[in-house]
Amino acid sequence: MSKQIPLSAADACCSPLARAPLTAEQAVDLAKLFKALSDPVRLRLLSLIASHEGGEACVCDLVEVFDLSQPTISHHLKVLRESGLITGERRGTWVYYRVHPEVLSRLSAVLVPGETPVVTA
Amino acid sequence: MSKQIPLSAADACCSPLARAPLTAEQAVDLAKLFKALSDPVRLRLLSLIASHEGGEACVCDLVEVFDLSQPTISHHLKVLRESGLITGERRGTWVYYRVHPEVLSRLSAVLVPGETPVVTA
DNA sequence: CCTCTGGATAGACGTTCGTCGATATGGTGA
DNA sequence: TCACCATATCGACGAACGTCTATCCAGAGG
Secondary structure, eight states: OOOOSOOGGGGSOOSOTTTSOOOHHHHHHHHHHHHHTSSHHHHHHHHHHHHSGGGEEEHHHHHTTSSSOHHHHHHHHHHHHHTTSEEEEEETTEEEEEEOHHHHHHHHHHHSOOOOOOOOO | OOOOSOOGGGGSOOSOTTTSOOOHHHHHHHHHHHHHTSSHHHHHHHHHHHHSGGGEEEHHHHHTTSSSOHHHHHHHHHHHHHTTSEEEEEETTEEEEEEOHHHHHHHHHHHSOOOOOOOOO
């Protein structure tokens, strides 16, 4: 289950894109998160997990939604896990995933367009 | 300058990821936008444009920020353009780019984590 | 112990992506 | 008209990605 701890990417933080130019490092960290979101299957997985009752879903629930092999789903879950967007926990035979809402809201905050700077002089 | 009109991807709309599972089509459209944001150079370009005075920047301003060839920058601007995130306008010798804030805020809204559904029964 | 089932890992394969140098295009000004 | 500058497009090449099949690992239950 490798890394479940939200990595440093999650620290790429807070100030909206439009406030000031991103540093190269901030951009690299943010890009990792957006890359994790850049696949339709992963977006649906995230959405399925987040909207599932109890805020969690087991892999068996997720696999049957798609026309894809179980290893492929497992691969996408790993990408989401390693980006810090979700965490997985084994309980008995099954593994349950849940979303890391702080990471989502941080991303959301980055995208909100601040006041567009206008030349007054 | 190909397509400047915000494409249908921009219509993949509105309801947060966590509210209900995305449809396959919504996921495909959203993924295109996140893919455009999934490169550090494009994130910095977007940020540079959005935070530049007047809310616009010409390519010449952008090229000199990076250690990359001019065609590479031009390529990234094209990706951002075709995803509907920015628009470009030629004025004299120079081409000026500006951000499409509605698309950004729509993405931001998708990411905001709604109330996590909890089993009460 | 063995077997079954849920899930992860490994390796292969075709496709897409980011970058480059070379070149085309479009506008400016002598 | 011609030379020059700012951008865009083209074609190539290696790296990264998404998918598959085959296989491995971990619990559960006989």
